[in-house]
Amino acid sequence: MQRVPRLFPSLLGSLKKSPEVERGSFSSALYRKHREYNACIGAAALYATLLALHALRQYGILPASLRW
Secondary structure, three states: OOOOOOOOOOOOOOOOOOOOOOOOOOOHHHHHHOOOHHHHHHHHHHHHHHHHHHHHHHOOOOOHHHOO
């Protein structure tokens, strides 16, 4: 059974080494395998949307129903 800290995470991390990658190093193969790029794409889309809404609100282009 694996021990999990109740409140604070361990600063040492897991002592088990992954067979796919050295501990602590970045692996672009794992990045693609786990499709983590989707999180980056989603974050970029969210930031672009917020920036566009801010610009539209600042110049008064938004319809009254979309203003907050």
